[in-house]
Amino acid sequence: xxxxxxxxxxxxxLLMGTCLCDAFYDEAAKATVEVLEHLGVKVVFxxxxxxxxxxxxxxxxxxxxxxxxxxxxxxxxxxxPVIVPSGSCAAMNFHGNLLQFxxxxxxxVTSLANRTWEVMDFIxxxxxxxxxxxxxxxxxxxxxxxxxxxxxxxSAESTLALLESIGNASVMSxxxxxxxxxxxxxxxxxxxxISGRMGSLKLDHLLxxxxxxxxxxxxxxxxxxxxxxxxxxxxxxHMHAIQLLRKTIP
Amino acid sequence: xxxxxxxDQYARLIDDEKQASVIDGSSKGTEKRYHVLHEDYxxxxxxxxxxxAIKDHTLHxxxxxxxxxxxxxxxxxxxxxxxxxxxEARQVILSILxxxxxxxxxxxxxxxxxxxxxxxxxxxxxxxxLESDLGEFIIQLDGDEPSHIVKPIIHKNRREIANTLLRExxxxxxxxxxxxITRRARVHxxxxxxxxxxxxxxxxxxxxxxxxxxxxxxxxNSRFGMAPTPVxxxxxxxxxxxxxxxxxxVFLNLLGRSATGxxxxxYTEFINGPRAASQPDGPEHMHVxxxxxxxxxxxxxxCREILRCIRCGACQNVCPVYRQASGHAYRSTYGxxxxxVLSPLLFGDKFSELxxxxxxxxxxxxxxxxxxxxxxxxxxxxxxxNKAKQESVHSPANxxxxxxxxxxxxxxxxxxxxxxxxxxxxLPIQVAPIKPLQDWLGQxxxxxxxxxxxxxxxxxxxxx
Numbered sequence: 001x002x003x004x005x006x007x008x009x010x011x012x013x014l015l016m017g018t019c020l021c022d023a024f025y026d027e028a029a030k031a032t033v034e035v036l037e038h039l040g041v042k043v044v045f046x047x048x049x050x051x052x053x054x055x056x057x058x059x060x061x062x063x064x065x066x067x068x069x070x071x072x073x074x075x076x077x078x079x080x081p082v083i084v085p086s087g088s089c090a091a092m093n094f095h096g097n098l099l100q101f102x103x104x105x106x107x108x109v110t111s112l113a114n115r116t117w118e119v120m121d122f123i124x125x126x127x128x129x130x131x132x133x134x135x136x137x138x139x140x141x142x143x144x145x146x147x148x149x150x151x152x153x154x155s156a157e158s159t160l161a162l163l164e165s166i167g168n169a170s171v172m173s174x175x176x177x178x179x180x181x182x183x184x185x186x187x188x189x190x191x192x193x194i195s196g197r198m199g200s201l202k203l204d205h206l207l208x209x210x211x212x213x214x215x216x217x218x219x220x221x222x223x224x225x226x227x228x229x230x231x232x233x234x235x236x237x238h239m240h241a242i243q244l245l246r247k248t249i250p
Numbered sequence: 251x252x253x254x255x256x257x258d259q260y261a262r263l264i265d266d267e268k269q270a271s272v273i274d275g276s277s278k279g280t281e282k283r284y285h286v287l288h289e290d291y292x293x294x295x296x297x298x299x300x301x302x303a304i305k306d307h308t309l310h311x312x313x314x315x316x317x318x319x320x321x322x323x324x325x326x327x328x329x330x331x332x333x334x335x336x337x338e339a340r341q342v343i344l345s346i347l348x349x350x351x352x353x354x355x356x357x358x359x360x361x362x363x364x365x366x367x368x369x370x371x372x373x374x375x376x377x378x379x380l381e382s383d384l385g386e387f388i389i390q391l392d393g394d395e396p397s398h399i400v401k402p403i404i405h406k407n408r409r410e411i412a413n414t415l416l417r418e419x420x421x422x423x424x425x426x427x428x429x430x431i432t433r434r435a436r437v438h439x440x441x442x443x444x445x446x447x448x449x450x451x452x453x454x455x456x457x458x459x460x461x462x463x464x465x466x467x468x469x470x471n472s473r474f475g476m477a478p479t480p481v482x483x484x485x486x487x488x489x490x491x492x493x494x495x496x497x498x499x500v501f502l503n504l505l506g507r508s509a510t511g512x513x514x515x516x517y518t519e520f521i522n523g524p525r526a527a528s529q530p531d532g533p534e535h536m537h538v539x540x541x542x543x544x545x546x547x548x549x550x551x552x553c554r555e556i557l558r559c560i561r562c563g564a565c566q567n568v569c570p571v572y573r574q575a576s577g578h579a580y581r582s583t584y585g586x587x588x589x590x591v592l593s594p595l596l597f598g599d600k601f602s603e604l605x606x607x608x609x610x611x612x613x614x615x616x617x618x619x620x621x622x623x624x625x626x627x628x629x630x631x632x633x634x635x636n637k638a639k640q641e642s643v644h645s646p647a648n649x650x651x652x653x654x655x656x657x658x659x660x661x662x663x664x665x666x667x668x669x670x671x672x673x674x675x676x677l678p679i680q681v682a683p684i685k686p687l688q689d690w691l692g693q694x695x696x697x698x699x700x701x702x703x704x705x706x707x708x709x710x711x712x713x714x
Binding site: 017019021022023024025026029030033045047048049050051053055056057058059060061062063064065067068071075096099100148149151152176178179180182183184186187188189190191192193194195196197198201223224226227228230231 | 253254255257258259261262277280568570571574575609610611612613614615616618619629632633634635636637638639648649651652654655657658659661664665668671686689690692693694695696697698699700701702703704705707708
């Protein structure tokens with residue numbers, strides 16, 4: 001699928017904040033900025049950004065999603081790396097967009113595809129930070145939900161390697177890690193029963209080892225999972241993986 | 251109008267026992283597959299990609315390989331028939347049976363035969379047709395439909411099966427011990443094999459270079475079926491051709507492991523053709539019916555990769571939606587992810603009727619990850635969703651996306667909407683009269699809106 005060798009890297013990047021961080025999870029976007037700056041990277045946030053277009057794309061309305069993708073590609077035009085704190089939105093940029101434009105390739109869209117990095121992958125492969133120079137004051141038990149849209153990329157492995165290298169961190173393995181949390185965007189709306197059952201099964205596996213914190217590379221999975229968990233009376237502390245890195249920076 | 255999808259409605263009504271059987275059977279399948287592949291191969295993905303490439307190559311030259319296979323089979327004394335449609339396939343098979351005056355036959359498991367509803371057709375035409383695969387045999391006794399590509403009765407537990415045998419008089423008393431069940435079915439079937447005038451099978455592969463058929467089973471039932479009968483008919487989809495016999499090394503190693511977690515199925519038969527003069531038994535007449543039934547249309551579509559499928563069921567086992575919904579939810583011969591792509595395409599005149607199937611996926615991609623021929627199933631599901639949208643197929647659960655696209659291409663509107671979304675924190679949105687929203691919020695809480703917070707923070711620190 002995507003190899004890091006072909007994508008540009010460097011000390012100046014464009015941040016694609018994602019609509020979910022725009023609406024709910026500003027802390028994840030802030031942590032992305034602060035961690036990158038800590039690593040000496042200058043972060044630019046193009047003001048006109050909105051959404052990657054995935055809701056329309058996944059619904060099959062490619063006319064609508066191509067319109068959004070063109071807007072997105074224009075906002076992030078240029079030659080700088082585009083960093084996304086979401087495996088799903090990143091995959092939309094470098095995979096979904098190529099699919100929906102396969103019959104009418106758009107140079108701006110292709111350029112965005114070739115410059116997009118999920119943030120943990122960027123830190124590990126783009127910046128070459130293979131172990132994280134930091135630690136937690138107290139031991140911390142972490143469960144990591146491998147979000148589905150990072151399949152076939154190096155994001156999950158990068159995230160695990162970085163999290164495991166934090167001092168005092170222990171990342172616990174979970175059963176049936178390959179199973180989806182059941183969010184799937186509009187899927188959770190039109191398949192409410194199946195989506196809820198999938199989420200509950202996932203929670204059973206994630207919470208089995210009584211972790212201190214649940215992390216993922218996608219806030220969408222966490223929104224769904226923790227929303228279910230709260231309703232089921234088993235709330236869990238949760239955050240984006242980048243927020244855990246941020247916690248180690250004084 | 252936004253509504254609940256049919257497959258979700260079906261899943262809601264499944265009884266707990268059936269649900270447990272499906273989840274248990276499929277989770278075990280996924281686990282066994284993973285272990286056997288990773289124990290035996292350093293890089294199973296490399297083999298999956300190789301197998302996918304061989305299939306892809308074959309599909310690109312399918313006409314040539316079919317012609318080559320036809321010649322090779324004829325040279326072996328096999329009668330080769332081409333059937334363009336399901337009706338043609340049924341009629342060809344019936345006329346072969348009539349010419350040999352066959353009144354009774356046994357049949358081993360074949361998805362192609364399921365696809366054309368061969369059994370009811372033959373029975374209607376006065377041919378007694380007995381399924382010899384244990385699972386299919388139970389299905390036949392129950393008047394049920396298979397719900398899984400390799401495990402047709404994954405939705406049943408052994409108590410139900412024991413009751414079926416008791417009800418049908420095949421067992422004299424209730425006993426749900428799996429070995430006893432198998433032994434009783436075997437005694438019943440053995441007698442039927444000897445009376446059968448023909449045997450119908452499918453085929454897993456036909457090698458174009460030699461014209462030999464490869465057939466795998468775990469019960470040996472197809473061998474048993476062939477040995478005492480004078481006529482063997484194999485019904486085979488045209489996509490089952492592979493170029494060379496040596497390609498079997500790749501496919502057989504993947505098929506058993508992917509399907510049932512076995513290094514190799516218990517029986518692997520290589521069928522040369524009709525019985526040779528030196529052979530003591532076996533059919534004197536052999537017919538191969540190569541069936542199109544919509545496949546060339548699929549080949550011409552933008553979902554042609556689905557024709558690489560070798561019917562292992564690994565995508566079905568791993569699919570979280572299938573696990574919750576069961577195979578019957580897909581309302582067609584093929585269930586799970588492969589069915590969600592193949593069924594609406596193959597039964598092309600029914601596309602609109604089955605256009606909801608490609609939506610039954612969170613697009614998690616687990617199916618692609620386990621596929622032995624590396625079919626990009628999520629991409630195909632997306633293409634079919636787009637096809638449904640383009641063809642304006644009515645679906646009960648289409649969420650209108652034009653307003654979203656408008657908002658997402660108007661940055662200033664977007665920013666205003668984000669800031670305003672904070673007002674939702676103070677509104678009782680869970681009582682808003684929007685059914686899907688109510689459903690969603692009935693199961694989950696929504697985090698508080700913090701719309702525009704990040705932008706404000708970023709701007710403030712850039713200007714300081």
